Amino acid sequence: MSKSGIFTSSLAKKYWMALTGLFLITFLIGHLLGNLQLITKTGEEGRRAFNEYAYFMGHNIFIKILAYATYISILAHACLGLYLAVKNKQARPQKYAHNRPGANSGTASRYMAILGTAILIFICTHMANFWYKQKVAETVPLHYVEVKKVQQGQDPMTGQQITQEYTEIQALTTMGVYFPIGYINPQTHEKEIQIKPEGTKFKDPQSGLVAAEGYKDLHTVVMNFFGQSQQGQPTNQLAVWAVIGYVISMFVLMFHLWHGFVSAFQSLGLNHRKYNKLISVVGKAFAVVVPLLFAIIPVIIYLNR
């Protein structure tokens, strides 16, 4: 007898849409909590916390498994969603001359594929701007701090006690300590880096062994991208457009989730008079609050520039 596969039937495809969608919803919570550190913590402490967090997200084995599940979910959700959208168009080759879909269904529910495609474009640019820099790029500056130091010594000529002020450059390392790697030349005001990193690794000049690993300064990348100057890195000239694009994308996500959150429960067969109200209220609240919280982060960064 026929036994429809768990991949081939229309219903099974909907289960996968719902499961991947719900997984991405949980991913959003984690991602948001991470991002909120950008505005809840300030100064060197905030920068350090964020860069350490970004490093942790890329190196913890459990997080890595979740990250791969997220990549697969996005790909599967997007491919399957677009495939279904094409199939659904084909199911009505001849359109109505006069149609009033607004009379019986919500707008968001009818534009899921378009909203999803916009989200996909956002995800691609987002990953190019931040994910690529954190995970792949070699040229991203590391987390350096400048520390004022006072050196006491004897003038070799006169034998007098002298104190000299200078600025030391230290790299934050994964051991949690700041590691001196150079100084600022007091005459030229140029940075003199004595221990140059290879990627994120600092090698001992004598032995050639890796002495310490630095953190990529993703915090500065983000701040500069959204218009704040930090660490003398060039700020994004188009920051205002980056902020606007980000905010619009979050509105798109809001509409996608406005229908998607509740819809996923229906797809999985979780429709019960007792719980529908709860699912709907939680779903709509989630759809509004989460994208809004995402969206205020670049706005606040930009306004504090």
Added chain:
Amino acid sequence: MASKTININLKIWRQKNANSKGSMETYKLDNVSTDSSFLEMLDQLNEQLVNEHKEPVAFDHDCREGICGMCSLYINGEAHGPDRGVTTCQLHMRKFKDGETIYVEPWRAKAFPVIKDLVVDRSAFDRIQQAGGFVSVNTSGRTIDANTIPVGKAEADKAFEAATCIGCGACVATCKNASAMLFVSAKVSQLALLPQGQVEAKQRVLNMVKQMDEEGFGNCTNTGACEVECPKGISLENIARMNREYLKAIVAAD
């Protein structure tokens, strides 16, 4: 109450046969009683067309009292017209204004090809039913009376609600994906809720969904339009139930 008459403009889909290309044609119809039903109005139009020696408009109808599911029509952008909870035969002309232009189109779906004018072939629904929408009872003379099997009131009511589906196809017509989920879920639910139907529940849902997919209906995206336009108020709960039944079946079918 004195009955009123209105004059209307009609834009109706005319198509000679399944293979010809159709188009929207305009007609003017005067003195339509607001007490007449939409189908009676079409009868009046056809009388006028016959008197003018023109081909009358073909449309489906039978009981004309909302129980057979034969009438259809996409009226002014909505299945069974602007009213809720009614079939086209139950739709009254008092829902329209004097001088109004009314669009009348056939159900549009790949799985419901047009036969002529406003008549579409809904045999895809029959084939879905034949794939499993029944209980295989022993008909050799030793069948037992259905009432000897106890059924809870709540379950019986839900099964009955599902069973009120008249198979009109409005759900497909109104769905942006031309999905047949509401119909199929009603037919799955009316049996899955009852002890007589549960024996074959797993295979039934697998077979009916398979047939539904083969007929070329689209995939449900939970817009909820079907529930709003369904003349019998079949609930989306039935779709969720079918999703559960199907999940159970693919996980546990032997």
